[in-house]
Each structure stands twice: as C-alpha cells, then as structure tokens.
Amino acid sequence: MIRNSDLEIENSFTKNKFFVKVFGCQYNEFDATVLANELKSHGLIESNLDEADFVFVLNCSVRKTGVDRALGFTRNLIDKSKKVFLSGCIIEPDKKRFLKKNVKLFDLSDLSFLSNLSSNHKTSQLLTTSKFIPIMKGCNNFCSYCVVPYTRGREMSRPLDDIINDAKKIISSGQKEIWLLGQNVNSYNSPPLRGGVGGGDNNDTIEQSFAKVTDGRQSSNEKYCDFTNLLHSLNGLQGDFTIYFTSNHPKDMSDEIINAVATLPKVAKQIHLPLQSGSDKVLRSMNRPYTVSQYLKLVDKIKKSIPNVKITTDVIVGYPTETEDDFKKTVEVFMKVKYFQAYVNKYSPRENTAAHKLGDPVPWSEKQRRWSILNEIVNIKI
Numbered sequence: 001m002i003r004n005s006d007l008e009i010e011n012s013f014t015k016n017k018f019f020v021k022v023f024g025c026q027y028n029e030f031d032a033t034v035l036a037n038e039l040k041s042h043g044l045i046e047s048n049l050d051e052a053d054f055v056f057v058l059n060c061s062v063r064k065t066g067v068d069r070a071l072g073f074t075r076n077l078i079d080k081s082k083k084v085f086l087s088g089c090i091i092e093p094d095k096k097r098f099l100k101k102n103v104k105l106f107d108l109s110d111l112s113f114l115s116n117l118s119s120n121h122k123t124s125q126l127l128t129t130s131k132f133i134p135i136m137k138g139c140n141n142f143c144s145y146c147v148v149p150y151t152r153g154r155e156m157s158r159p160l161d162d163i164i165n166d167a168k169k170i171i172s173s174g175q176k177e178i179w180l181l182g183q184n185v186n187s188y189n190s191p192p193l194r195g196g197v198g199g200g201d202n203n204d205t206i207e208q209s210f211a212k213v214t215d216g217r218q219s220s221n222e223k224y225c226d227f228t229n230l231l232h233s234l235n236g237l238q239g240d241f242t243i244y245f246t247s248n249h250p251k252d253m254s255d256e257i258i259n260a261v262a263t264l265p266k267v268a269k270q271i272h273l274p275l276q277s278g279s280d281k282v283l284r285s286m287n288r289p290y291t292v293s294q295y296l297k298l299v300d301k302i303k304k305s306i307p308n309v310k311i312t313t314d315v316i317v318g319y320p321t322e323t324e325d326d327f328k329k330t331v332e333v334f335m336k337v338k339y340f341q342a343y344v345n346k347y348s349p350r351e352n353t354a355a356h357k358l359g360d361p362v363p364w365s366e367k368q369r370r371w372s373i374l375n376e377i378v379n380i381k382i
Contacts, residue, residue: 016117018044019052023070024060026246027181028088030132031108032058042114052082054117057103059088061147064348067094074103089151093351131175133166134158135230136182136190141249143276144287144354145316145347148183155183157190160225164233171239178234180245186252188227228256235264246272247314250290250298262306269306270340273299274314277322278330285321287354292333299337310340315374318347318367320358327370334377342378344371 018039020032035056036046049055055077060066070086077084084103095105106113136157139148167178182188225233234243243266250273261267273295277283280291302309315330334342346367349360 016044017047017052018054018056018117019047019049020056020058021049021073022058023066024058024062024088026132026179027134027137027183028058028060030134030181031088032056033132035108035111038111039114039117042117044114044117055082055084057084057086057088059086059090059094059098061089061091061094061151061350063345064350065346067097071097071101074098075101078102089147091147091151091350091352131170131177132179132181133163133170134181135163135185136188139183140187141184142287142354144285145319145350147350147353150352152183155187157182157188159190160230160233163230164237167234167237171237171241176241178241178243180230180234180243183247184249184252185245186227186248186254186257188230189224191224226256228254228260231257231260231264231267235266241266243267244270247274248272250274250288250295253298253302255301258302258305261309269308270310270312271302271306272312272314273302275330275333275337276314276316277319277326278315278333279322279326282319282322282326285355285358286316286319292329296333296336311337312341312343313337313339314343314345316345316347317370317374318362318364320347320349320355320361322347322362331373331377334374339378342374344374344378346371 018036020036020039022028022032035058039054039056040046044054055074057070057074059070074084074086078101085106086098086103087106087108090098090105098105136155138153138155139146140155142149163180170178231243231245243264248271253271253273258271261269261271275295276286276288278292283290283292299311302311317327317330346364347360347362349356349358
C-alpha cells in the first residue's frame with residue numbers, strides 16, 4: 001500500500017461530495033462510519049453515488065468473488081471520471097489489480113490526505129454515533145481458507161478503558177445497541193489502562209488506542225482483562241441498551257463466556273458460532289481445531305445454559321476437499337442445531353492462503369446447489 005503522503009489529489013473547491021461503499025464485514029461498516037465523519041469534518045458533503053465526486057471503497061478480500069465485485073464497481077466509477085479511493089482488507093496481488101484501474105489506495109490509520117479534498121476544513125471533531133466498537137483486530141488462527149491474518153495482522157486487543165469510553169459515547173448518543181467487533185472476540189485479552197475502568201475522557205482514534213498495546217505480554221503488576229471481564233464491565237454501565245458481539249471461535253467459547261451471556265441482563269441471548277463444515281475431515285483441512293462432536297457438545301451446553309438462545313453460524317460449501325458425503329454431514333449438523341440464521345459462503349480460492357494450493361475442483365454450479373440446500377434448511381419456519 002502506498003503512503004497517504006504520496007497521494008497526489010487535485011484540490012478542487014467545487015468537487016466536495018463523497019460516497020462510501022462497504023464490501024464485507026461489520027468491521028468495515030464501522031470503519032465506513034468513522035471515515036464518513038472524518039470526511040464531513042473536512043468540509044465534504046455526503047451524497048448518493050451518482051452525485052459524488054469522491055468515492056471511498058472499503059474492500060473485503062475474504063472471497064475472490066467479493067474482490068471481483070469491488071473491481072467491477074470501481075472500474076465503472078473510473079469510467080465516469082470519479083476519483084476512487086480504496087482501503088480495507090487487501091492482499092498484495094489485489095492491490096496491483098486495483099492500481100492498474102487508477103484506484104488510489106490509502107491507509108485508514110492515516111487520513112491526513114483528506115485535507116487536500118476540500119478548502120472547507122472544519123476544526124470541530126465529529127463524534128461517531130456508530131453502534132459498533134472494535135475491541136480487537138487481527139487473527140492468530142490461520143484457517144487455511146482465510147486471508148485475515150495476512151491483511152489485518154496478528155491479534156491485538158484494545159485497552160478496556162478505551163472500549164468503556166466508546167460505549168459511554170454510544171449510550172449517550174441514544175443508541176440502543178452496542179456491537180463488539182473483532183475477528184475473534186472471545187480471545188480478547190488486554191490490560192485495563194492505569195487510572196481505572198472508564199476513567200476520564202478519551203479522544204484517541206481507534207488506531208491510537210491499538211497503539212497503546214505494544215506486544216501483548218503481561219507484566220507482573222498488571223491484571224489482564226479477558227472477554228468475560230469486558231462483558232461484565234459493559235453490563236455495569238448505566239443506560240438502556242443491549243450488547244451483541246461477533247465473531248467467535250468455537251475453541252475459545254468458554255464456560256465463563258456462556259455463563260456471562262446467560263446471566264448478564266444487558267447481553268443479548270444470541271451467540272454466533274461458526275461451523276464452517278460438518279465434516280471432521282474438512283475441518284482438519286481447514287485448520288479448524290475442533291471436531292463436529294465437540295462442536296455439537298458446545299451447542300448443547302449453550303442451549304442448556306441459555307434458554308431460547310439464538311445461535312447463528314458461518315459455513316463454507318465447495319471447499320476443495322469437500323465431497324458429497326462431507327456436505328451431507330454438514331446438512332446433518334444444520335438439522336440438529338436448527339440455526340436461527342446462517343451465512344452460507346461458496347468457497348473461492350485466495351492467494352497467500354494454505355488452501356490455495358488445493359485448487360478449486362468443485363464446480364460453481366455444485367457450490368450453488370449446496371448453498372441452496374443449506375439456505376432452505378435454515379429458513380424453514382417450525
């Protein structure tokens with residue numbers, strides 16, 4: 001990615017309308033809110049896509065089909081003489097593809113180049129009223145199909161105080177929901193800042209907040225805060241709101257987290273528990289460190305602890321090693337669990353991942369068939 005200081009942007013006093021397009025996850029949705037507020041603070045006006053002079057795209061590289069859609073989207077905009085800027089999750093081969101289309105790449109942690117987009121720079125800060133709070137970023141799991149460890153880096157948790165202060169701002173803005181975001185929220189592990197939980201105002205940006213945590217090593221005189229502690233701290237805040245969180249990893253869904261969801265009144269009785277496959281063979285190939293039996297025992301524990309819990313999931317169909325028998329095992333899990341909602345994704349190979357060398361032997365038409373079967377199951381109303 002090129003440095004933002006290297007962006008050569010024509011300063012035009014008549015071009016001052018922008019549009020933000022989001023591809024991918026809720027983390028990108030949060031980044032879009034922060035970016036839009038920052039653009040407004042520089043005097044730009046949010047508009048629809050047709051009227052926008054500047055279009056900012058937040059990309060997702062998890063699936064190749066998503067990148068292809070983003071490429072098509074940006075190509076059409078360039079053809080209409082709009083200035084297009086791209087950030088988000090981008091692997092190196094994709095960066096080259098976007099640069100060839102005259103799309104400018106930028107880093108969300110450095111938005112200094114925005115001052116060149118408008119002559120009407122406002123000095124007052126705009127507080128985000130987004131319901132999303134990033135609590136951590138990155139991932140240490142290296143699932144064989146996923147690019148997140150390569151685009152977002154290794155896991156890094158934000159300090160507890162910063163999250164509490166963000167939550168207080170959201171509550172005071174009138175939001176009724178707080179969504180805790182991370183690639184693997186239930187492995188959250190960060191020390192509270194010295195000075196106490198929620199002590200004092202904090203106007204740090206998200207990136208500045210992450211910068212406070214340097215290497216994740218615990219010193220002898222610091223008590224670390226895990227995800228259960230975080231839920232208890234947020235539940236104790238004054239106000240009428242509900243706490244949600246995503247995404248989780250089954251291997252990190254502890255008894256303590258389940259008990260917190262069951263007993264804390266402000267935590268939604270909903271758990272997102274990605275399955276990815278109902279076949280042990282495919283799970284091993286995916287580098288998912290649990291078996292189907294362990295997963296189902298975890299589901300049973302959650303349902304017994306949290307009456308009427310809503311369990312949602314992610315699953316991939318058409319993974320390179322998935323046979324028809326493997327897929328039938330995934331169908332069996334769907335019938336047993338009766339998910340409230342399922343995000344069924346058709347596998348697409350991504351460069352830089354371990355699964356890329358396996359090729360893409362399952363035809364797209366077969367992926368579509370398997371996708372349709374699982375969607376039909378989860379949408380059955382009983």
